[in-house]
Amino acid sequence: MVNVNSAGRVTTVRRSGQADLSHTIRSVSMSIDGTETERRFFYNCRRATEGGVALHVCNVSSFWSRLAPQLSHHDEAVKHALVALGAAHQLFRLTSHERSDPVIGAGSFLADRLDVFVVHQYNKAIAILCRRLAEQTDQNTTLTLVCCLAFICLESLRSNYCAAIAHLQNGLRVIESSVDIARVSNGSSGTNFRGGGVADTDLRDIVIQFRNIELCIHCFSSEIPMTLGSKFYRLPRCRYSEIAAPRAFTSLKQCHEARIELASVIMSRDWELRHRKGHAQFWSSTEVQEELTYLRQRGLAVDKSIKAFVAGPYAPARGTWDYYSYCMDMLHVTCVRAVVELMPFPGDQHGLISQTPRFQDDFITRMADYGAAMHGVHTSRACEPSSDFLLETAIIGPMYWTYVYAMVPRVRETVLKILQETKHREGPWDASTTLKLLKTKLPQDLGNRETSAEGGAPSLRKWGGESDCYKPLSG
Structure with missing residues (x-):
């Protein structure tokens, strides 16, 4: 691995004859x-x-x-x-x-x-x-x-x-x-x-x-x-009260870039506020409530913008890689919108929100449906995979989180089928390892507890949890 000094700076020698x-x-x-x-x-x-x-x-x-x-x-x-x-x-x-x-x-x-x-x-x-x-x-x-x-x-x-x-x-x-x-x-x-x-x-x-x-x-x-x-990206406080309006997208590239920007903003804010989770007084303040409202509105605006694109003249045909990409963007938008709802709570309190019918219908079931649509394109004989070499998350990570928070057996079964038939790797996410992890955990592990009932063994990692998602496999 590349070494850095105590200041974090890599200092390197220009070799003789090395051109600008x-x-x-x-x-x-x-x-x-x-x-x-x-x-x-x-x-x-x-x-x-x-x-x-x-x-x-x-x-x-x-x-x-x-x-x-x-x-x-x-x-x-x-x-x-x-x-x-x-x-x-x-x-x-x-x-x-x-x-x-x-x-x-x-x-x-x-x-x-x-x-x-x-x-x-x-x-x-x-x-x-x-x-x-x-x-x-x-x-x-x-x-x-x-x-x-x-x-x-x-x-x-x-x-x-x-x-x-x-x-x-x-x-x-x-x-x-x-x-x-x-x-x-x-x-x-x-x-x-x-x-x-x-x-x-x-x-x-x-x-x-x-x-x-x-x-x-x-x-x-x-x-x-x-x-x-x-x-x-740091949210200017003056923008918390603004209305995040949908935009008119004319290309998948615009949809994709909007999704990435949205995910970066929401994940960054979730990380910045990690030590405030569970602090009721902090989250009930007017300023923080305005920020949460803004994040919800921004997520909903991106959601509506992409849906409007698909309903318009530039819509990708079903069964194509363009359609796969649309479903991927919607999967990730839905995922980070769910994160906003969980943001005020530590992992052991996620059930207060995640187990409600609204959360399951608006986020978890939709994530499973988008994942199933992506998988249908990926496994179609008419569409060869564009790559088996991925650094960025596509479907495996979101399917893990879908399973972790799913309360409906059909949704969990959909996730397991997708992972069982997925062969590529996405950064640290490996479909077979993820499948092995999920199959070792019983449905009752998906509640509020951080450890399973079996001798205190680690349960599936919830959003914002310590360590990494594969930690339960190592005991």
């Missing part, structure tokens, strides 16, 4: 300078990430398709990190989907040889980064962040989600100490960041990647706070 990236970045190629094997797995990385690393038709970022490959042509650490990622993806496909055929391409790499190659390339990238720990430059900060993103992907593919979290934490510390969030959040300039590296818009893209991954992993583990999301 702002002048040397050229059109991206499917190949690199290196051995035949390195070139093969770099190509594999390009193919695996060409549509992004989210199971959504809107690849709103060009980071994986353009920026990261371009930087790999000019930096050895990035090159080896992407080569390792390409090999890790091939190994993931081998172990997950190709057990009957252990041979990979013409190179005849077996799984054990692939794993050795992944670790070798991984260590090469880390060694180069560590050799730069004597001097801090903006260019090296950018390169370190790119490598961190590749390492997060790599460890997620290897099911080492604790290591992926560690790389995310390191990247967030680098951003906190070395990146001007106020500047890059505007995203309106194409000039070089402090004259040293890539354009401001590209650096913003990198930071947004971290913000989105922070959001996804925060939903899985309490180890990841919403620090970056909080910095990107």
Whole structure:
């Protein structure tokens, strides 16, 4: 993993002959300078990430398709990190989907040889980064962040989600100490960041990647706070009394971006107010009630805007990946709207709200229905999956939370069926592991208690709980 100093800043040495990236970045190629094997797995990385690393038709970022490959042509650490990622993806496909055929391409790499190659390339990238720990430059900060993103992907593919979290934490510390969030959040300039590296818009893209991954992993583990999301957006108090009105969307991209912004805002506020949960006097104050009203109105406005889009002339056809993406956005919007309702309460009091018919009908049943619609598209023979390589949460995480709060057997059965037939991985979320976890817990574990009746064993993690969602499997 990349080391940071006590201030959280990565300080790196510019190698002799290393050119200023702002002048040397050229059109991206499917190949690199290196051995035949390195070139093969770099190509594999390009193919695996060409549509992004989210199971959504809107690849709103060009980071994986353009920026990261371009930087790999000019930096050895990035090159080896992407080569390792390409090999890790091939190994993931081998172990997950190709057990009957252990041979990979013409190179005849077996799984054990692939794993050795992944670790070798991984260590090469880390060694180069560590050799730069004597001097801090903006260019090296950018390169370190790119490598961190590749390492997060790599460890997620290897099911080492604790290591992926560690790389995310390191990247967030680098951003906190070395990146001007106020500047890059505007995203309106194409000039070089402090004259040293890539354009401001590209650096913003990198930071947004971290913000989105922070959001996804925060939903899985309490180890990841919403620090970056909080910095990107803080609700001005003067806006609490405003009415959040629906907007006229004309594309899935607009729907998708509105959903991500909504999720970032709500999850950030939920994290910021975590120590206030259960404090009745705080939550009953006029100011806090105005804020909750605003969050509810904003969530409802996004919900209505996306529904209006689907009812209009630009509506995606059912059974298509466009329709899958619409359902995914609605699933996530419904999920974070439910979080607003639970926000004032600690986990052991969630039942006061979550077990009511209104909460079950408005949120939990709808989440299961959107998940079932997504799954129907994903398993259709007419639609090939766009990717099996995901950093961002699509369906597995929301289905976990649907099961945790579901009071209706039909809803729980729907979730179990979806997870049983889902093969891809989404960041730390693995369908088979999640299914194993849910099947070990009895329905009565879904009430208000934090431990099950069986010898005090940990129950399913509720929203905002300590540790991570897979903790019950480790005892």
